[in-house]
Amino acid sequence: MMWTCEQIEARLSDYLDGALAATDRAAFEAHVGDCERCAPLVAHVSQLLSGMHVMEQVEAPPRLVYSILDKTLGPRESATGWAAVLGWVRGMASVRFAYGALSVAGTLVILLSALGFSWRKPKLADLQPVNIYRNADRQVHLVYAKGTKFVNDLRVVSEIQSRLRQDNDLQTNPESVAPSASPEKQPGRTDGSKPATPRQQNRADDVRRQIEVLANELPLWAGRLSVPMFARRLP
Amino acid sequence: MEQDAQLVQHCLQGDASAWEELVRRHTRRIFNICYRFTGNGTEAEDLSQEVFLRVYRTLGSYRSAHGGFATWVTSVTRNLLIDHYRRTKRDRLTDSLDDAMPVVENKESAGRRPDQQLLLGELSAQVQAGLTKLSPDLREAVILRDLQQLEYAEIQQILAVPEGTVKSRINRGRIELARILQQMGVRPT
Numbered sequence: 428m429m430w431t432c433e434q435i436e437a438r439l440s441d442y443l444d445g446a447l448a449a450t451d452r453a454a455f456e457a458h459v460g461d462c463e464r465c466a467p468l469v470a471h472v473s474q475l476l477s478g479m480h481v482m483e484q485v486e487a488p489p490r491l492v493y494s495i496l497d498k499t500l501g502p503r504e505s506a507t508g509w510a511a512v513l514g515w516v517r518g519m520a521s522v523r524f525a526y527g528a529l530s531v532a533g534t535l536v537i538l539l540s541a542l543g544f545s546w547r548k549p550k551l552a553d554l555q556p557v558n559i560y561r562n563a564d565r566q567v568h569l570v571y572a573k574g575t576k577f578v579n580d581l582r583v584v585s586e587i588q589s590r591l592r593q594d595n596d597l598q599t600n601p602e603s604v605a606p607s608a609s610p611e612k613q614p615g616r617t618d619g620s621k622p623a624t625p626r627q628q629n630r631a632d633d634v635r636r637q638i639e640v641l642a643n644e645l646p647l648w649a650g651r652l653s654v655p656m657f658a659r660r661l662p
Numbered sequence: 663m664e665q666d667a668q669l670v671q672h673c674l675q676g677d678a679s680a681w682e683e684l685v686r687r688h689t690r691r692i693f694n695i696c697y698r699f700t701g702n703g704t705e706a707e708d709l710s711q712e713v714f715l716r717v718y719r720t721l722g723s724y725r726s727a728h729g730g731f732a733t734w735v736t737s738v739t740r741n742l743l744i745d746h747y748r749r750t751k752r753d754r755l756t757d758s759l760d761d762a763m764p765v766v767e768n769k770e771s772a773g774r775r776p777d778q779q780l781l782l783g784e785l786s787a788q789v790q791a792g793l794t795k796l797s798p799d800l801r802e803a804v805i806l807r808d809l810q811q812l813e814y815a816e817i818q819q820i821l822a823v824p825e826g827t828v829k830s831r832i833n834r835g836r837i838e839l840a841r842i843l844q845q846m847g848v849r850p851t
Contacts, residue, residue, distance in 0.1 A: 436833075436837060437830075437833065439833055439836070439837060440829065440832055440833035440836060441829075441833075443836075468837065468840065471840040471841075471843075471844060472836050472837055472840045475789075475836065475839060475840045475843065476808060476836065478785045478789065479789060479804075479808040479809060480808065480811075481782065482782065482785065482786050482789065482809065483782070483786075484690060484691075484694050485693070485694055485697055486690070487689050487690045487693035487694075487707075487710070488693075488703075488707060491689055491693060491707055491710060491711070492685055492686055492689050494707075494711055495685050495689065495710070495711050495714040495715075496681075496682055496685060498711055498714070498715050499681065499685075499714060499715060499718040500678055500681065500682075
């Protein structure tokens with residue numbers, strides 16, 4: 428016996444749930460195979476069920492459990508007085524909090540030192556914004572000036588060292604720069620010429636000029652160690 | 663479950679931690695039923711709170727011999743949802759689904775491929791939109807059977823109607839929902 432479309436609709440869930448007997452199942456499929464109205468309906472409902480069965484549960488908001496507990500059990504007890512203070516302190520007794528506090532304190536010390544705060548004679552006035560700005564400005568300029576001077580000193584010392592090195596090289600290889608013997612000059616006779624070549628003389632002048640610059644750039648060093656020497660050699 | 667019955671006993675003896683455990687166990691399931699029924703996260707949250715408040719007040723009337731605690735809580739939920747539906751019928755006519763608060767899909771879905779996840783998200787939104795257009799009788803039957811995966815006997819107990827009525831509502835609900843989705847232009851994949 429062929430089923431009607433109404434029968435197909437009424438038994439659709441039984442068919443999809445696998446609850447139809449074999450003969451009913453055959454009759455159901457025979458009708459759906461031939462019916463243009465029922466075939467798409469069965470396909471749609473079947474696909475809808477497959478989709479709904481893989482749909483996942485939505486997440487409940489995390490606060491919901493606490494809201495329910497507050498509504499049913501009442502607000503949770505909160506400590507007051509010393510108990511609250513103790514609870515607060517106990518909450519801080521952790522390694523993570525200790526590390527955090529240490530790093531914050533270290534950062535503060537570095538910042539305040541950089542801003543010119545005097546730890547030996549601490550003054551409240553040093554913490555005023557205007558004073559902090561002035562100290563910071565002074566510190567920045569001081570650091571910049573010191574840095575510039577240091578770089579200049581290094582440059583001068585480096586230049587002197589290179590000159591001295593070149594000079595030493597000249598002294599160790601005198602034949603390369605010494606004047607060749609004049610064929611006209613008699614042995615044991617002088618012709619009044621200087622012993623050094625013009626090149627050697629120029630180098631000596633250069634060294635002297637550099638030492639003068641060094642003396643000007645490094646007055647303390649020069650004063651302590653080398654003033655007598657420079658005084659002898661400088662005109 | 664036996665554990666639920668024991669927890670209820672502890673609750674009735676004044677054990678607050680037992681109640682907390684019961685709430686944690688069932689909150690997500692109840693929230694899901696409410697969300698699927700209303701299609702609105704905020705309403706679902708408020709209704710879930712109401713459900714547990716009512717369960718807490720009437721916990722003494724629960725008898726484990728008559729069925730599982732989960733079934734009992736679901737029955738309370740269903741009654742509240744129907745009350746809520748009747749109460750808000752007029753408001754709903756002017757409301758739009760666009761106002762619904764978005765809710766977060768299950769974190770377990772993170773294991774799926776992005777394209778699968780996208781399709782599943784689309785399907786979920788479409789089914790949700792279709793469900794809200796179903797009559798409440800058919801909607802609750804479909805939610806309990808196809809989204810909560812409950813057995814016919816449990817649904818019969820929750821809805822307090824004969825088995826034939828449960829089957830008929832589920833069947834009509836599925837067909838109606840499929841037609842609604844078709845009218846919405848949802849193509850089967």
